Structure formats: C-alpha cells, structure tokens
Amino acid sequence: MTSENENAFLWPVRIYYEDTDSGGVVYYANYLKYMERARTEWLRAEGFEQDELIAKNNVIFVVRSVQVDYLLPARFNDEIIVSTKRVKKGKASITVEQVVKRNSDVLCVATIKIACLTADNFKPAVMPADIYNKV
Amino acid sequence: MTSENENAFLWPVRIYYEDTDSGGVVYYANYLKYMERARTEWLRAEGFEQDELIAKNNVIFVVRSVQVDYLLPARFNDEIIVSTKRVKKGKASITVEQVVKRNSDVLCVATIKIACLTADNFKPAVMPADIYNKV
Amino acid sequence: MTSENENAFLWPVRIYYEDTDSGGVVYYANYLKYMERARTEWLRAEGFEQDELIAKNNVIFVVRSVQVDYLLPARFNDEIIVSTKRVKKGKASITVEQVVKRNSDVLCVATIKIACLTADNFKPAVMPADIYNKV
Amino acid sequence: MTSENENAFLWPVRIYYEDTDSGGVVYYANYLKYMERARTEWLRAEGFEQDELIAKNNVIFVVRSVQVDYLLPARFNDEIIVSTKRVKKGKASITVEQVVKRNSDVLCVATIKIACLTADNFKPAVMPADIYNKV
Numbered sequence: 001m002t003s004e005n006e007n008a009f010l011w012p013v014r015i016y017y018e019d020t021d022s023g024g025v026v027y028y029a030n031y032l033k034y035m036e037r038a039r040t041e042w043l044r045a046e047g048f049e050q051d052e053l054i055a056k057n058n059v060i061f062v063v064r065s066v067q068v069d070y071l072l073p074a075r076f077n078d079e080i081i082v083s084t085k086r087v088k089k090g091k092a093s094i095t096v097e098q099v100v101k102r103n104s105d106v107l108c109v110a111t112i113k114i115a116c117l118t119a120d121n122f123k124p125a126v127m128p129a130d131i132y133n134k135v
Numbered sequence: 136m137t138s139e140n141e142n143a144f145l146w147p148v149r150i151y152y153e154d155t156d157s158g159g160v161v162y163y164a165n166y167l168k169y170m171e172r173a174r175t176e177w178l179r180a181e182g183f184e185q186d187e188l189i190a191k192n193n194v195i196f197v198v199r200s201v202q203v204d205y206l207l208p209a210r211f212n213d214e215i216i217v218s219t220k221r222v223k224k225g226k227a228s229i230t231v232e233q234v235v236k237r238n239s240d241v242l243c244v245a246t247i248k249i250a251c252l253t254a255d256n257f258k259p260a261v262m263p264a265d266i267y268n269k270v
Numbered sequence: 271m272t273s274e275n276e277n278a279f280l281w282p283v284r285i286y287y288e289d290t291d292s293g294g295v296v297y298y299a300n301y302l303k304y305m306e307r308a309r310t311e312w313l314r315a316e317g318f319e320q321d322e323l324i325a326k327n328n329v330i331f332v333v334r335s336v337q338v339d340y341l342l343p344a345r346f347n348d349e350i351i352v353s354t355k356r357v358k359k360g361k362a363s364i365t366v367e368q369v370v371k372r373n374s375d376v377l378c379v380a381t382i383k384i385a386c387l388t389a390d391n392f393k394p395a396v397m398p399a400d401i402y403n404k405v
Numbered sequence: 406m407t408s409e410n411e412n413a414f415l416w417p418v419r420i421y422y423e424d425t426d427s428g429g430v431v432y433y434a435n436y437l438k439y440m441e442r443a444r445t446e447w448l449r450a451e452g453f454e455q456d457e458l459i460a461k462n463n464v465i466f467v468v469r470s471v472q473v474d475y476l477l478p479a480r481f482n483d484e485i486i487v488s489t490k491r492v493k494k495g496k497a498s499i500t501v502e503q504v505v506k507r508n509s510d511v512l513c514v515a516t517i518k519i520a521c522l523t524a525d526n527f528k529p530a531v532m533p534a535d536i537y538n539k540v
Binding site: 018049075 | 419482
Binding site: 036064 | 201257
C-alpha cells in the first residue's frame, strides 16, 4: 500500500460475516483487530517481522492504551481502509493514530500507545535502534 | 452478582483458549467483549433485555467511544471480574467506568460512552424513561 | 453442572452480541468456541487444569477433527447448554460427542476427536494415567 | 486469484495475533472463518455479492454441516492459501471441499455443506438459476 498523505500507511480490510453482529454492523471490538493487522503490515513494510523480533531481539510490542471514537458503522461486504501514522516516539514506546475510512467516510479514529517489552518476561525494553529509527 | 462497592455491578469471566494469543496472554480486543458481556448482564440485572428493547422500544445501545488502559495481562484459565459503574448520564447517552480485575490486581480500566439510537435507522434517541431512571 | 443423562457433562453458555453475525444468528465458527469451553470445564470438573497439564506433564490436547451438523440457529440473548460425552478412548486420543441445545431444541451436534500431544514439540503423547482413567 | 488446479478457487490469508492462541498456533475455530472468507470471495469472483442476494433475491447461504481434519498447525505471520472447490450440487444446496495449505504443506481439509434459505424466514429455497449455473 502506498501512503495517502505524509507518513500514513494504508491497509485495506474487507468485512466478512465473522466481523458483523446481529445489529447489522461491525462489532465494536473488531476494529481493534483491523488496527493491529494494519500495524503489523506497517512494521512489515518497514522491514520488521514480529516473530523475528521475538526470536532474535527478545522484544514484543504490546498495547498500553487505546482511545477510539466510533463515528459511523461498517457493514458486511464493505471495503475499509485503515491508516496508521506515528504521532509520538519514545525509547520504549510509540503512539500511533489510526483512522478507519470507507471511501471518504471516517468510521472511527483511534490513538494507540504501544510499549516495547522483553518477550520472555514482559519487562519494559528499549526499542531496537533500527526500529526506533524507522518508525 | 452482588456489588463490591457502591454502584458497581460485578461480572465474572473465565479465560479460555479462544481468548488468548500466541504472546501467551489475552488478546487486547477481547477485553471489549468481556466489558460488553458485563454491560449486558448489568442491564439484565436491572430488568432490561436488549432484544426486547429493540422489539418493543425500537432502541439500541451502541458504543460511541472507548478509552482503555491495559495495566497487566490476563492468561489462560484466569478468572477475572469485570465491574461496571455508571459515571455520567444524559438523555440519550451514558458513560460507564469498567474495571477488569484478577483478585486484587487491576488488569485494565476503561471509560466507555454509550449512545441510545433508534434500532431501525440508527438515529439518536432519548432513552426510555424506565431505563433512564434505573441506570 | 450436574449431568443430564448418563456420562454427559453440561455447561451453559449465554449468547452475546460478539457471538452473532449480521444474519441475526450465531456465527457458525463460534459453536466450536462453546464446545471448547465445555470441554475445558469438563476436564476441570474431573480435576484437571490444562495449564497445569502443560507445566507439570508436558502434554496438551489438540483437536484432530470435527464433524458438526447445524440444525437450528441460536440468537442474541439465548441461553444454550452444551453437553459433552466421551464416546471413544485410546491411549493418545479421545472422541467426544457434543450437543448444543436451547431448552429441548437441538441446535447442533458434533463429534470431536482430540489428540494428546507433548506441549513443547507437538508430538503424539500417551495420556497421563489419571486422566485416561477419568475421562 | 487464479485457480491452481481444475475448478479450485484460491484465496490467501495472513495469520495475525488475533488468530492465534496461547498454544502458539491458530485457534481451531478460526479456520472456519478463513473458509468462509474464501467462499465469499469465490462467490464474488463468480459475480455474486451476498448482500445483494439477500436484498434482491431474498436468499441467504448457511452452513448445514462441516467436517474438518486438522493435520498441521498454522502460526503467527504465516501466509496460508485456502482453496475452494464445489464437489456436489443440488437445487437448494451445494457441498464444497476446502483445503488450507502453507506452501506445499496441507494444514487442514474440510467438507462443507451449504444450504440456500430464504433470507427473511430461513426456509429452504431453490438457488437462483444464475448462481446454480455458475457454482
């Protein structure tokens, strides 16, 4: 995926039956899944595979906090786009803004703080330099 | 479930394999599922069934925003408790605080804003008086 | 849970929004979650915790095959009962029949074969004797 | 996706954290999600959108039975391919074989029977002729 605007990574997601609920719309927790898929693909696009980060660097990224505003619902068969943009960076954590859109409609907007931990015992860890420099 | 402290409704949740991920802990989106289960049971304990609210009152509750802080992870087989407490109330929306604990450990803390909509076309709706008075 | 008929272990499951899809019924894959919850509780009722089996005995149970017939749909707010009954037993595997009911309605019927593996490298393992004798 | 062999439709699926469990592998129920994604895309590739089938033809496809053999586990970050091939066809139902592979490894094999129902009241329905002729 190419970026739409400066610094935003875009990832498309198709909505299937598994994503919806009996209200006829996407279940609210599922947007967090799409956002994680998008962050995974963003790291992959930057050259980082999370399974290798665990195996080689003993680091894992975990979500510390999420703030999500739900504006409009997605529905079965919709094709939505999740954008990911880093808005803050520390030695051991980063904060991203993620926006879910369907065409020009903004469906939800999230701010997500991610911490870098040691993979074996979940202690705060300094991000590997090559990741720190790229994200 | 009886309340632990004033105004808090408590609901237990057992963690199964379906809830965890390969990091060995509960996947972050799943806490939103537990919180919705707890809100559903809280409404039920107050005498309201959401399927009847749709059928008889043409109203549905939807989540407008979530703010979640993840402090400690839950793991397979854990028994956790989700508390739900109303912290704000308007004619067409309420805000609840939900805390997930394992024994005395606080695993995550959320503030969730819920709007009342018409069930057939998702327009803002005034909450039925009997619900408004109870929640 | 007490047993309804000879050898069947019963476990209740409430249907929440997370379980349903936009067809208005429970999504077909989710019945496999309820069946696993029921098997986990069946083992627990027999005195076995799967996390301890991994840590102490280095064994894990995995599903080898499922055959499910879907007869009637469950819906939001339904309370269903999952029964679990062992129908076949070998040194390294067991087969259970699991039936999901809502009151007297049979919603789905499954035959599930489970293998015992070493937890660290997923090789076939003989079931610990105390489990073999109980299940 | 082009077909690999005669009549098989191929659909790729990436494994994310949401798909795995604390056993380190993909949770067994999730393969049914991938199979439904693949069937949805297969219908789409043949020119049929399921939301239009509901709205215009009042028909919906539901799963009547599944038989799945789990042979090898998928893991985080794997890219798997789901193939879909019709093996039986009736006026009101079809049966497909779906195979999940990672490169040349066969991970699981399923036979899935799907019925055509009226969307409004879930009664058996004859498949629309244009679908019947294509699938």
